Amino acid sequence: MGKLSVNLCGIELDNPVIPASGTFGFGYEFAELYDINMLGTFSFKGTTKEARFGNPTPRIAETPNGMINAVGLQNPGVEKVVSEELPKLAKCFDKKVMANVSGFSVEEYVYTCEKIDKCDQVGWIEVNISCPNVHGGGMAFGTTPEGAAEVTRAVKAVTTKPIIIKLSPNVTDIVAIAKACEAAGADGISLINTLLGMRIDLRTRKPVIANKMGGFSGSAIFPVAVRMVYQVSHAVNIPVVGMGGVSSAEDVIEMLMAGAVAVEVGAANLVDPYACKNIIEDLPRVMEKYRIDSLRDLKIQ
Amino acid sequence: MKQTIFTIKENFALTSNVYKMLLEGDTSAVTNCGQFVNIKLDGLFLRRPISVCDCEDGVLTLIYKVVGKGTEQMSAMGAGEKLDVLTGLGNGYDTSLSGDKPLLLGGGVGVPPMYMLCKKLIGEGKHVSVILGFNTKDEIFYEDEFRALGAQVTVTTVDGSYGVKGFVTDVMKESDYSYFYTCGPEPMLKAVYRTSVTEGQFSFEERMGCGFGACMGCSCKTITGYKRICKEGPVMKKEEILWES
Numbered sequence A: 001m002g003k004l005s006v007n008l009c010g011i012e013l014d015n016p017v018i019p020a021s022g023t024f025g026f027g028y029e030f031a032e033l034y035d036i037n038m039l040g041t042f043s044f045k046g047t048t049k050e051a052r053f054g055n056p057t058p059r060i061a062e063t064p065n066g067m068i069n070a071v072g073l074q075n076p077g078v079e080k081v082v083s084e085e086l087p088k089l090a091k092c093f094d095k096k097v098m099a100n101v102s103g104f105s106v107e108e109y110v111y112t113c114e115k116i117d118k119c120d121q122v123g124w125i126e127v128n129i130s131c132p133n134v135h136g137g138g139m140a141f142g143t144t145p146e147g148a149a150e151v152t153r154a155v156k157a158v159t160t161k162p163i164i165i166k167l168s169p170n171v172t173d174i175v176a177i178a179k180a181c182e183a184a185g186a187d188g189i190s191l192i193n194t195l196l197g198m199r200i201d202l203r204t205r206k207p208v209i210a211n212k213m214g215g216f217s218g219s220a221i222f223p224v225a226v227r228m229v230y231q232v233s234h235a236v237n238i239p240v241v242g243m244g245g246v247s248s249a250e251d252v253i254e255m256l257m258a259g260a261v262a263v264e265v266g267a268a269n270l271v272d273p274y275a276c277k278n279i280i281e282d283l284p285r286v287m288e289k290y291r292i293d294s295l296r297d298l299k300i301q
Numbered sequence B: 001m002k003q004t005i006f007t008i009k010e011n012f013a014l015t016s017n018v019y020k021m022l023l024e025g026d027t028s029a030v031t032n033c034g035q036f037v038n039i040k041l042d043g044l045f046l047r048r049p050i051s052v053c054d055c056e057d058g059v060l061t062l063i064y065k066v067v068g069k070g071t072e073q074m075s076a077m078g079a080g081e082k083l084d085v086l087t088g089l090g091n092g093y094d095t096s097l098s099g100d101k102p103l104l105l106g107g108g109v110g111v112p113p114m115y116m117l118c119k120k121l122i123g124e125g126k127h128v129s130v131i132l133g134f135n136t137k138d139e140i141f142y143e144d145e146f147r148a149l150g151a152q153v154t155v156t157t158v159d160g161s162y163g164v165k166g167f168v169t170d171v172m173k174e175s176d177y178s179y180f181y182t183c184g185p186e187p188m189l190k191a192v193y194r195t196s197v198t199e200g201q202f203s204f205e206e207r208m209g210c211g212f213g214a215c216m217g218c219s220c221k222t223i224t225g226y227k228r229i230c231k232e233g234p235v236m237k238k239e240e241i242l243w244e245s
Helices: A078-090 A106-117 A145-156 A174-183 A219-233 A249-258 A275-289 B069-075 B112-123 B143-149 B168-174 B186-195
Strands: A006-008 A011-013 A017-019 A060-063 A066-069 A097-101 A122-128 A163-166 A188-191 A195-198 A213-217 A240-243 A262-265 B002-013 B018-024 B036-040 B048-056 B059-065 B082-089 B102-107 B129-134 B152-157 B179-183 B200-203 B219-222 B225-228 B235-237
Touching (some): A188 A219, B102 B168, B112 B129, B143 B152, B168 B186, B179 B186, B186 B200
Parallel strands (some): A122 A163, A188 A240, B179 B200
Antiparallel strands (some): A060 A066, A066 A213, B036 B082, B048 B059, B200 B235
């Protein structure tokens, strides 16, 4: 057991660093650059029942210290993920991967989770009830305790792997939603998904993004993420995966101190494809600097 | 793809808002003409994708137009300064389909990627014709450089202040060619698509998140399925293009 190791819902991770869904594809682009087995794990591209193209372009806008995306869950659909993407991934990743699932109805979440639950390569299923970029679903389930609990209960009934519910920050009371997920049987919570944002092009007088609004991420949102991870992790008794603007080993430690047991890294991967590798390699130095012997139970008082 | 720190060798204006930057460093990941690089700039979150104009002996040539904060910042940089660059991005042009008499059409800042392509085609013994389109005389760059490669060059200007008055497609209509390659603003690409009488290849641009296939920010629909401009593109073959709207 290395000194960077942590435990997420009963599965040991060599380190707490997990590339976040939607910023790491199915891993191959990064496997060309370095051995991705050095990661704790990674959360693969959000998968839905049917294949999706996603939203029209432009889908990307820049912000101070961050970005807005409105990709809209582009993915090949669960059948292809299971029959094509996972076998390809097996060639470059030996560890358990975190599946990421989205849906537009409770039935779709159930369908996709049930299929994914049968895959040996998958360690955890992260259920995204917080995508701000799709209409009539996604975030709709994540904005009320009842909706979140309904999806959680339905998915838990058809799965055996740990279910981690990914929450939206675009709500009034995230703690109430996290508690509802816990009561409905969730094995863990991950947060935060992106904040709903918008940019306008002064020259064209139009929104930069074709879909007008999108999910705001990057280091600019880090303090919001730390606050929400702190609030949620101190209100529930299930593990919390912290994310939102993490871009350094210091940020990882701060997230763990806020109460997370593992940390996802998102937008940073898009700017620097080696971001997670660099963070993992830098963790021992930062731990030594702050006299931290273990990354387990770093919770502040 | 490779992440490399490059040193600026030269950076100067070609026209009032188009600049040429020479970068020294490890260019080994640049494997084809028509590829692009993605540049990290201080204080800006996303990298800036710029097409490769030329790449030889560890020197990368980029030609870029100042259109926003990123390119403005680049234009103010000087020799000796360092840049963090992802190189070898995108597929690039396939020259094996060119036939004996390929026609190259570049419009505005779509001209630079045509240069390395032209050089490669001429190196392969092809008889290359190039049409360079600009709005007006003051915007013209690289005419002499293409001629020096041995290509037959025609320049068009929309206002007729230099060369042939009109668009690149006006000259294309009168040209005899075996295949074509083009890069430029989307209205021009659409016009080339309609005017062309042979197969050909188009280079596209789109706002990108990562530039290396991870974020799906620059996806487009094609006849053969969804493609990422940054990864399966930026070059697409005529027969696979699906114009939206």
